[in-house]
Amino acid sequence: MKTQVLKIADKTFHSRLFLGTGKYGSNSEMEKATLASASELVTVALKRIDTTTDTDTILTHLQHPHINLLPNTSGARNSKEAIFAAQLAREALETNWLKLEIHPDPKYLLPDPIETLKATEELVKQGFIVLPYIHADPVLCKRLEEVGTSAVMPLGSPIGTNKGLRTIDFLEIIIENSKVPVIVDAGIGSPSDAAKAMEIGADAVLVNTAIAVNGNPEQMAIAFKKAVYAGRLAYEAKLGAITDNANASSPLTAFLLD
Numbered sequence: 001m002k003t004q005v006l007k008i009a010d011k012t013f014h015s016r017l018f019l020g021t022g023k024y025g026s027n028s029e030m031e032k033a034t035l036a037s038a039s040e041l042v043t044v045a046l047k048r049i050d051t052t053t054d055t056d057t058i059l060t061h062l063q064h065p066h067i068n069l070l071p072n073t074s075g076a077r078n079s080k081e082a083i084f085a086a087q088l089a090r091e092a093l094e095t096n097w098l099k100l101e102i103h104p105d106p107k108y109l110l111p112d113p114i115e116t117l118k119a120t121e122e123l124v125k126q127g128f129i130v131l132p133y134i135h136a137d138p139v140l141c142k143r144l145e146e147v148g149t150s151a152v153m154p155l156g157s158p159i160g161t162n163k164g165l166r167t168i169d170f171l172e173i174i175i176e177n178s179k180v181p182v183i184v185d186a187g188i189g190s191p192s193d194a195a196k197a198m199e200i201g202a203d204a205v206l207v208n209t210a211i212a213v214n215g216n217p218e219q220m221a222i223a224f225k226k227a228v229y230a231g232r233l234a235y236e237a238k239l240g241a242i243t244d245n246a247n248a249s250s251p252l253t254a255f256l257l258d
C-alpha cells in the first residue's frame with residue numbers, strides 16, 4: 001500500500017526518510033545504506049565536498065537518479081557565513097536547495113534562531129529553497145513561514161545524541177499550525193522514534209547518526225525505512241483515541257448474567 005507523496009517546493013518524494021551522509025566508515029558503506037533506505041533526499045555538508053577529484057568522493061557515491069542532494073551549511077556560526085556557504089554550495093552542486101544550519105555553540109550544536117531567521121529571509125530573496133534546522137519553536141516556525149521558508153526542520157533532541165523526541169510537545173504544536181512541511185531532524189535514535197514522529201503527523205524525518213555509526217548501517221537503514229512507512233501509514237489511517245477508562249474488547253453482559 002502506498003502512502004501519500006510528500007511535496008516540498010518543486011519536488012515530490014515517495015520516501016519520507018531523509019538521510020545525512022556523515023559519520024560512515026566509508027563512502028561505499030554510506031552508499032549501500034542510502035540505497036537500502038530508499039531515501040530520495042540526502043544532506044551533504046559543503047565542507048566535506050572534494051571538488052579536486054571526481055573519483056571515490058562522497059558525490060560519486062550519491063550519483064543515483066532518485067537521490068536529490070541537499071547541501072547544508074554545517075559549520076556556519078552566523079548568517080553571513082551561512083549565506084556565503086550557500087552560494088558556494090549552489091555553485092558546486094548546481095542546486096538551489098539548502099539545509100540551513102547555523103549552530104555557533106560546539107557543545108550542544110543548538111541552532112541560533114535569530115541568525116537563522118535573518119539568513120532564511122536573505123536566501124529566499126536570492127532564490128534558494130531553504131529548509132532551516134531550528135529548535136522546536138512554534139513561534140519561530142511562523143516567522144520563518146512569513147519570510148518564505150519551504151519547510152521547517154525542528155530538532156527532536158541535540159544532533160548526534162540519539163535521545164529521541166525530547167521536544168515532542170512542541171513538535172505537536174508546530175505540526176498543528178504549520179503551513180509548510182515539518183521535517184523532524186536530529187537526535188532520532190531508533191526506528192521507533194522515527195515512527196512516533198510520523199504518527200504525530202511529521203511530514204518527514206532526517207536521520208544520520210543512528211544509521212551511520214551502527215555496526216550494520218544497511219540493516220539499520222532498512223529498519224528506519226520500514227518504521228517511517230509504518231508511522232506514516234498509521235497517521236493516514238488515524239490512530240484511535242486515548243481514554244482514561246478501560247473499554248472491554250468483547251461484551252461482558254452474558255457472562256455477568258450467568
Ligand SMILES: CC(=O)[C@@H](O)[C@H](O)COP(=O)(O)O
Pocket residue numbers: 019020021022043072074158159160161162185186187188206207208209210
Ligand atoms: C547530517 C545532519 O544534517 C545532522 O546535522 C542532522 O541534524 C542529523 O542529526 P542526527 O545525527 O542526530 O541524526
